[in-house]
Amino acid sequence: MTKLNKLVVATMAAFLFAQASTGLAQAAKGDQGPDWSKYQGYSGKLGYANDKFVLIQPGGTYGGTYIDQLTYQSQVNVAKANGLKVHHYLWYGVGGSSELGVKAVDRYMPRIQSNAPKGSIVALDYEDGASGNVKANTDAVLAGMDRVASYGYTPMYYSYKPFTLAHIDYRRIIQRYPNSLCIAAYPNYSVTPKPNYAVFPSMDGIGIWQFTSTYTAGGLDGNVDLTGITDNGYSKQPSKPVTPPSNNNQVANQDYAQNGTFTTNTTVNVRSGIANNSPVVATYAPGESLNYNHIYIVNGVVKGRYTSYSGQTRYASMGYIPGESFGKRSTISDNHTYTIKNGDSFWSIANMLGINMYSLAAKNGKNINSTIYSGQIILY
Incomplete structure (x- = not known):
């Protein structure tokens, strides 16, 4: 991402960080990788041999003026040659204008679509030029994220904590897109190959933490995936909706799944937010395994939408945390x-x-x- 001009030092006490558990759905938790813009040149700048992903900037907008990164395509080629998962971010200097935000996403998505799979990350880098209206700023960010989701990609919001708290209602963002924050906070400017969790920017909804701007000597932004979000688009490709065949013996409109795999009776459309008209993040065909990174979680409850055999759309509140075996559940206890x-x-x-x-x-x-x-x- 564009080099931050501010050193962000969090003031929370040190705490333990649980290592990623095993299993395909959580394979990327704890993975690290850099991000690149024009400052990393045409060949990018590699971090470490165990890096798994990179975030690359094709360009962005400064109040409606577009700046394309001439280094972009060659950086994508280098990343792919080195086996890195390619994700993206856009400089998103739109202030409080939703219109400018949507236009910026529309401008760059064709280039992104030719270089990264559906489901992969497109983050909006919003760290400068905010208007004085928090609601308008937040609306503009959400408009861009909704536009990203409409293309079938995973939207994220990138910034740093003080700027976000001053200019954005970030809880609106994570209500619609849980764990969608990419937040920067650095302990210092020393070379930092691993995250120092004593300076973690304590906020809800952080999916990626940019933990240093000196990942390697000479400067390089380094990121850690906290939720497995960088698997999106790689371990799980959004699929086209499937209409199940007629079955007169099927009991329609049930809210259930079993052992992490949706039954052959339902096609599941996972939405990016609570509203019925929120964008579809992924569609799971009958029998496909559920990747929980595409499920949104509200107060610890896993939720999704599916289309029943009868053709009706149903809202499923399954009441389970990621990793649990799913079973039939019609009510949700207040205590788990x-x-x-x-x-x-x-x-x-x-x-x-x-x-x-x-x-x-x-x-x-x-x-x-x-x-x-x-x-x-x-x-x-």
Whole structure:
């Protein structure tokens, strides 16, 4: 992403970070990678041999003036030659104008579509030029993210915490697009090959943390994937909607799935937000495995939409956290339990469940710095 002009130092206390659990759906949790703009030249700048992804900028807009990155195509070629998953970001200097935002996305999506699979990330880099109207700024960001989603890609919002808190209602963003924040916060300008979680920018909904601007000597932005979002477009390709054949014995309009795989009775359209008209992020054909990164999570509840055999669209509130086996469920309890595993912290548990870590701790009569033990059962 465009080099930040500000060093962002978070002021929260240090906390433990749980390592990624095994399984294909979570394969990218903890993966790292750089981002490139024209400052990295025509060949980009590689970070480390174990990097898995890169975010590349094809260009962007400054108040309606477009600046294309001449380095873009060759950087894409270098990234692919080095086996990196290619994701994108756009400089999004639109202020409070939704119209400018939509035009910018429309301008660059054809280039992106020719270089990265559907489902991959397109982040909007909004860190300068905000208007004085928080609602208008947020509307403009959401308009661009909605436009990205309409093309079949994964939208993200990129900035840094102080700017976001001053100019954006970020909770509106994560309500519609959970875990869609890419937030920068650095401890210093020393070479930092691994994230220092003592300076994590404590906010809900962070999917990618840009933890340094000096990933390698000489300067390079370094990012860590906290949720597996960089698998999007690579381990799971959005598919075309499938209309199941008629079956008179099928009981229509049921809200259920089993063992992480939707039954042969339903085609599932996963939406990017709660509203019925929110964009479809992915469509799962009968029998396809569910990739939870495409599911949105509200207060720890996994939700999706599906089309039944009868052709009706149904809203499924399944009430399960990622990784649990799905079974038939018609009601959702206000209280769920979680068994603490070795290395867990309130932050890592809350991030996995999609809830606020302070509320999680308080619900269990603790604060975020309280000691928790493997095998302990907590409520959420």
